[in-house]
Amino acid sequence: xxxxxxxxxxxxxxxxxxxxxxxxxxxxxxxxxxxxxxxxxxxxxxxxxxxxxxxxxxxxxxxxxxxxxxxxxxxxxxxxxxxxxxxxxxxxxxxxxxxxxxxxxxxxxxxxxxxxxxxxxxxxxxxxxxxxxxxxxxxxxxxxxxxxxxxxxxxxxxxx
Amino acid sequence: xxxxxxxxxxxxxxxxxxxxxxxxxxxxxxxxxxxxxxxxxxxxxxxxxxxxxxxxxxxxxxxxxxxxxxxxxxxxxxxxxxxxxxxxxxxxxxxxxxxxxxxxxxxxxxxxxxxxxxxxxxxxxxxxxxxxxxxxxxxxxxxxxxxxxxxxxxxxxxxxxxxxxxxxxxxxxxxxxxxxxxxxxxxxxxxxxxxxxxxxxxxxxxxxxxxxxxxxxxxxxxxxxxxxxxxxxxxxxxxxxxxxxxxxxxxxxxxxxxxxxxxxxxxxxxxxxxxxxxxxxxxxxxxxxxxxxxxxxxxxxxxxxxxxxxxxxxxxxxxxxxxxxxxxxxxxxxxxxxxxxxxxxxxxxxxxxxxxxxxxxxxxxxxxxxxxxxxxxxxxxxxxxxxxxxxxxxxxxxxxxxxxxxxxxxxxxxxxxxxxxxxxxxxxxxxxx
Numbered sequence: 228x229x230x231x232x233x234x235x236x237x238x239x240x241x242x243x244x245x246x247x248x249x250x251x252x253x254x255x256x257x258x259x260x261x262x263x264x265x266x267x268x269x270x271x272x273x274x275x276x277x278x279x280x281x282x283x284x285x286x287x288x289x290x291x292x293x294x295x296x297x298x299x300x301x302x303x304x305x306x307x308x309x310x311x312x313x314x315x316x317x318x319x320x321x322x323x324x325x326x327x328x329x330x331x332x333x334x335x336x337x338x339x340x341x342x343x344x345x346x347x348x349x350x351x352x353x354x355x356x357x358x359x360x361x362x363x364x365x366x367x368x369x370x371x372x373x374x375x376x377x378x379x380x381x382x383x384x385x386x387x
Numbered sequence: 388x389x390x391x392x393x394x395x396x397x398x399x400x401x402x403x404x405x406x407x408x409x410x411x412x413x414x415x416x417x418x419x420x421x422x423x424x425x426x427x428x429x430x431x432x433x434x435x436x437x438x439x440x441x442x443x444x445x446x447x448x449x450x451x452x453x454x455x456x457x458x459x460x461x462x463x464x465x466x467x468x469x470x471x472x473x474x475x476x477x478x479x480x481x482x483x484x485x486x487x488x489x490x491x492x493x494x495x496x497x498x499x500x501x502x503x504x505x506x507x508x509x510x511x512x513x514x515x516x517x518x519x520x521x522x523x524x525x526x527x528x529x530x531x532x533x534x535x536x537x538x539x540x541x542x543x544x545x546x547x548x549x550x551x552x553x554x555x556x557x558x559x560x561x562x563x564x565x566x567x568x569x570x571x572x573x574x575x576x577x578x579x580x581x582x583x584x585x586x587x588x589x590x591x592x593x594x595x596x597x598x599x600x601x602x603x604x605x606x607x608x609x610x611x612x613x614x615x616x617x618x619x620x621x622x623x624x625x626x627x628x629x630x631x632x633x634x635x636x637x638x639x640x641x642x643x644x645x646x647x648x649x650x651x652x653x654x655x656x657x658x659x660x661x662x663x664x665x666x667x668x669x670x671x672x673x674x675x676x677x678x679x680x681x682x683x684x685x686x687x688x689x690x691x692x693x694x695x696x697x698x699x700x701x702x703x704x705x706x707x708x709x710x711x712x713x714x715x716x717x718x719x720x721x722x723x724x725x726x727x728x729x730x731x732x733x734x735x736x737x738x739x740x741x742x743x744x745x746x747x748x749x750x751x752x753x754x755x756x757x758x759x760x761x762x763x764x765x766x767x768x769x770x771x772x773x774x775x776x777x778x779x780x781x782x783x784x785x786x787x788x789x790x791x792x793x794x795x796x797x798x799x800x801x802x803x804x805x806x807x808x809x810x811x812x813x814x815x816x817x818x819x820x
Binding site for chain 1: 399428430431433434439440444447680681684685688707708709711714718720760761764765767768769770771772773774777778784788797798800801802803804805806807809810812813814817818819820
């Protein structure tokens with residue numbers, strides 16, 4: 228199954244993915260409604276996108292009391308808006324912070340891989356987001372760790 | 388011969404057990420569901436009250452669906468006696484059902500304050516679908532509603548009540564509202580927010596009786612001498628586990644049915660799940676009753692797997708709740724009220740925003756988040772906080788930073804590798820379907 232593969236080293240922080248994503252998901256150019264989010268690692272002028280890993284457990288999906296979240300044809304956990312009542316159980320169950328709640332519509336929403344042609348991938352000018360056969364893994368963690376530690380990082384490394 | 392699994396209780400735990408058994412055995416075993424109500428989700432009743440959804444939306448499984456899953460139903464029936472010695476369940480109509488495995492998922496029931504008039508007319512609980520129907524039918528725009536109890540259940544229906552145009556007074560015996568979901572600081576912010584929006588709140592007061600008013604309506608009498616007039620009273624003063632029917636069965640109970648890491652009771656072929664179960668706690672070695680929907684779901688699935696013969700251990704449940712009232716978001720996780728932990732709290736003076744993080748050594752073990760709905764969902768780190776607690780990942784290097792910047796969860800989450808810890812985790816050792 229194809230998945231979103233994040234290559235943090237390639238990200239320049241241009242935020243085009245957030246704009247494209249929010250437009251696809253909600254029809255507005257509003258990064259606060261994007262379901263892919265770019266983190267800045269200021270001390271290094273580094274950036275990385277982060278989004279739903281479409282995890283095997285599907286914490287959001289199993290938590291839903293009305294079965295409003297299913298697995299789409301492209302393997303994305305997908306919120307069926309008409310069934311969602313907006314109870315937010317999915318948002319406290321997902322341990323990745325990648326299910327979102329729209330305060331205007333009172334519904335949950337999340338990355339649905341744009342039904343197989345992710346807009347974030349299409350607009351990324353530097354191949355920091357790829358859509359290809361890939362394992363489910365933490366693409367951002369090791370990069371974030373490295374950019375947070377060491378000389379000039381946010382964290383000072385302890386002497387030991 | 389096919390095994391017979393008997394499920395007692397058609398709520399979230401029971402329904403999840405049934406669907407998990409069928410995911411695994413594709414219909415091979417016999418399943419009998421005993422439930423006094425048709426299966427539905429309690430979690431969505433507030434949206435039925437607000438009339439955003441119709442009654443058909445609340446059901447989790449219709450009789451037709453259950454039939455398709457090859458589930459024999461005994462709806463409208465209650466279990467009265469369990470005889471583990473001969474693996475037999477007795478129902479309230481005298482029917483006897485023999486089982487190979489049995490699930491106790493009888494949930495909990497609302498408890499009313501022990502005051503005269505608590506069971507009078509126009510005094511309602513909001514727990515079952517039947518009660519939700521009564522309250523829904525009893526409200527008119529402009530109705531005066533007295534809500535006794537300011538806990539999670541009350542708060543889940545506040546938005547619906549306001550949407551229905553009622554005038555609301557909340558009466559709570561504890562010194563603060565939401566006593567089991569937020570601390571004093573949090574409760575004060577919530578109370579201020581609601582009062583600014585026209586909801587009357589009386590905390591730390593005791594109800595002495597509920598009386599009929601001649602010519603219609605009710606009066607809630609308080610010890611302080613004040614009276615609260617109402618057209619309708621909703622009593623949400625706590626719940627108790629439905630254990631009575633197990634008396635004499637020999638099944639070990641404490642606050643709930645005591646179960647091990649496979650959710651087996653003291654009888655290995657009798658399981659318990661959901662509100663009625665006292666099982667493993669994710670954050671301690673002890674056993675707990677977590678009467679919340681996510682625990683009922685997880686318990687139900689783990690029991691279903693074990694009943695179907697797939698050995699599945701449960702790591703433990705995590706206390707968590709979220710509710711919004713008039714666009715103020717309130718969430719808490721884990722050991723949010725354990726002041727013996729290392730606590731960091733920040734209140735923003737300029738807007739309703741409160742955050743409390745609780746650490747045990749290098750781990751985050753609890754949190755309270757409170758803020759305007761729009762702020763909370765723009766930040767969107769609610770799930771990450773849950774992920775940090777759940778993954779138990781080492782934050783020792785980040786603790787100092789988080790204590791100064793408790794809103795900078797995301798960077799700590801990413802750099803601590805929480806997602807990497809979590810990705811291999813599944814409840815049943817396989818991808819969910």
